[in-house]
Amino acid sequence: MKSAVLLCLLPGALAIQLPFELPNFFKSKTVLSSVQEETPTVLPRVAIIGAGAGGSSAAFWISKANERFGLGVAIDVYDKEGYIGGRSTTVYPYDDPSLRELELGASIFVRPNKNLWRATEEFNLTRRDFREEDYETGIWDGEQFLLSFNGGWWDTLKVLWRYGxxxxxxxxxxxxxxxxxxxxxxxxxxxxxxxxxxxxxxxxxxxxxxxxxxxxxxxxxxxxxxxxxxxxxxxxxxxxxxxxxxxxxxxxxxxxxxxAAGVAGGNFQLFEQFLKRSKAEVFLNTPVTSITPKGHQWTVKSSRGSHTYQAVIIAAPFHQTSITVPQSVADQIPPQPYVNLHVTLLSTNASSPSPSYFGLPEGSKVPQMVLTSRANSRKGGKEPEFNSLSYHGTTRPGEWAVKIFSKKPLSDEWLDGVFPGAVGWVHRKEVADDLNAAAHDIIIIIIILLTG
Ligand SMILES: Cc1cc2nc3c(=O)[nH]c(=O)nc-3n(C[C@H](O)[C@H](O)[C@H](O)COP(=O)(O)OP(=O)(O)OC[C@H]3O[C@@H](n4cnc5c(N)ncnc54)[C@H](O)[C@@H]3O)c2cc1C
Incomplete structure (x- = not known):
């Protein structure tokens, strides 16, 4: 038996060419039979591990191949969590679904991410832009604001003056x-x-x-x-x-x-739709523990028992899945570096962060979008304590949602220093962000195990 481990990008070039809905001419028998002749190997059942962006779109494009080429491949999707979307997921302030959701992971995609852009249209999802979140932006170096701008002509001049x-x-x-x-x-x-x-x-x-x-x-x-x-x-x-x-x-x-755009109600809906339209069987709350070869097939062991497949797609960060595979397969999967990141979501009735945290006089206006640079710490100065701090509209009248990315967890005391006496709800999550990946079209990495 030969096992092949392919590191592969989604989606395939052929699939990208075609609209998501199958045009009638593609259903023509002539097209199907000629393609079938060129495709003698039919894989009747595939397991996909992971119901995030990678796994759901893999299922979707396999189902498109089914439709276009009459393949008849059945698809099972496993996820250890009880929801679809993986690192593309939302939370509600105060766990109250009547309030607007906040993205905990993947928040934005752009027009050049053609598949996601088109998917929002074909799946009738509402794209929202972030114009209402066009706040004044400041760049903080840990000790001072290097620059702040709001997009007006004066700011353009400031940028030109500073950088040419x-x-x-x-x-x-x-x-x-x-x-x-x-x-x-x-x-x-x-x-x-x-x-x-x-x-x-x-x-x-x-x-x-x-x-x-x-x-x-x-x-x-x-x-x-x-x-x-x-x-x-x-x-x-x-x-x-x-x-x-x-x-x-x-x-x-x-x-x-x-x-940049996001989907109103949460980007995870794109991935829910991919799965729904793929007609895959989706097994949530079903961790996979091992994948072992069995003749020309693979046995996937999970909390629903052992099942056999012609191919398995691992659409999850393999080294974090706790899935055991034969050593000969493990040896072919390169290490995948991740950055550990702390996401802190909170609500506050402070309309902007406290000037005193930033060493500014009382009453100074602090930008609602604070980005950071290590320029100062490279010269021996203080390093910013966070990567970014951004307001994201209101949760309800007089209360704003804020998202902070940081390398270290942020304590309640720290938050109180930035929003004195003004912090309501707080949600913290430590996440692993791929050094080289994003949910948009190019950079999802999946591993495909084939037999033959
Ligand atoms: C804070 C943050 C912000 C981000 N912002 C953006 C952004 O704005 N735009 C963008 O394009 N990208 C963004 N990204 C990156 C993006 O979220 C990821 O690249 C993308 O979601 C990865 O999708 P995936 O399907 O490869 O993996 P995942 O989403 O991690 O999906 C893997 C799935 O596999 C499941 N799984 C793992 N182990 C097992 C097992 N043993 N058995 C069964 N299931 C298992 C997991 O539960 C998970 O659902 C961000 C990431 C983070 C962390």
Whole structure:
């Protein structure tokens, strides 16, 4: 028996070309029979482990292949949790579903994430932009605000004065070039790939993934203060990493969040819809404990017993799943680095954070979106105690929702220092954020076990 472990990106290039709903001409017998002839191996039953973005979309695209090519593959999806969405999930302030939900994990996607964008339309989900959350933004270095801006002409002048014209222009050019290359993934002539490295090579991203964001942008003539202040503010809020450690592809992604959107009611609904439309059998609260070869098949052991499959897709961070696989398979799964991140959601009746926490005189206006830079701590100064602090609209009249990302847990005392006497509900969660991944189309990593 030969087992193949493929590191694979979702979704496949062919599937990307077609609308989610099957057009009539695709149901034609001629098309189906000619495709069937070219596809002699039919896999009757597949297990997908993980009902997050990766697993649900894997199920969806397998079901599309079923429809288009008459494959008849049955799909079982397992998740150890009792909900669909994985790290794309929401909570309600005070656990009160009558209040607006807050995203605990994946919050935004952008138009170049064509599949998610289109899915919102085809699944009749309401996209919401974040215009109402267009607050004044400040960049805090742990000791002082380096800059604050609100998007007006005066702020543009401030940015130009501090960084000149070239740094923003050259960064924008690098980001635009990355996006236009990325969009070529959706063309039908995009080469097939089996490993993340292959798609990165095929798209010409190798130099970006092998240099840090700082190195790459410096080589493009972007000034170091723009990188360590503006670009780093974006890499820290989006990927919890600094510009001198995160690779340049991810750095460019973090600067590409223009016109970001989310799904009203929660992004997890996209993944619920993927699963619903895939007609997969979904087993929630069903942890998988082992996957073992059985002849030309795989036995998946879970709390619902042992079941046999022709193929298994592990759509979860393998090293955190506690799933045992044969050593020969485990050896082929590379380590996947994660950043540990603390997410603190809270409600407050303070309309902005306390000036005294930021060493500002009483009555000073503190931005409601505080991003951070390590520029100061690199010179021996104090490091910011959090990665980002952002207001997210009101929970109810006179009360705001706030999200804070930090490397360390934030105590009640710390929160009281930033919002003195004004903290209502608090929800804390420690999460693992992939160093190189996001829920949007390109970067979901899944592992496929095939037999043959
Ligand atoms: C705080 C935070 C903010 C983020 N913000 C964004 C953002 O704004 N935009 C964006 O695009 N991305 C964002 N991301 C990244 C995004 O959330 C992830 O890349 C994406 O959700 C990963 O999806 P996945 O399906 O690969 O994994 P997961 O969502 O982790 O799904 C894996 C599933 O497998 C299940 N599982 C694990 N072990 C087992 C087992 N043994 N048996 C059965 N089931 C198991 C888990 O319960 C889970 O449901 C963010 C991540 C974090 C943590």
């Amino acid at each position: 014209l070239n740094a923003p222009r050259r960064t924008e050019a690098a980001v635009k070039s990355m996006i236009s290359t990325y969009l070529s993934l959706y063309n039908k002539d995009t080469p097939r790939w089996e490993k993340v490295e292959d798609v990165s090579d095929a798209l010409g991203f190798s130099d970006m993934v092998s240099s840090t964001t700082s190195e790459y942008l410096l080589s493009k003539g972007v000034s170091s203060n723009y990188i360590s202040e503006i670009v780093e503010a974006a890499t820290r809020v989006n990927y919890a990493q600094d510009a001198d450690t995160i690779h340049a592809l991810e750095g460019a992604c973090s600067m590409a969040a223009d016109n």
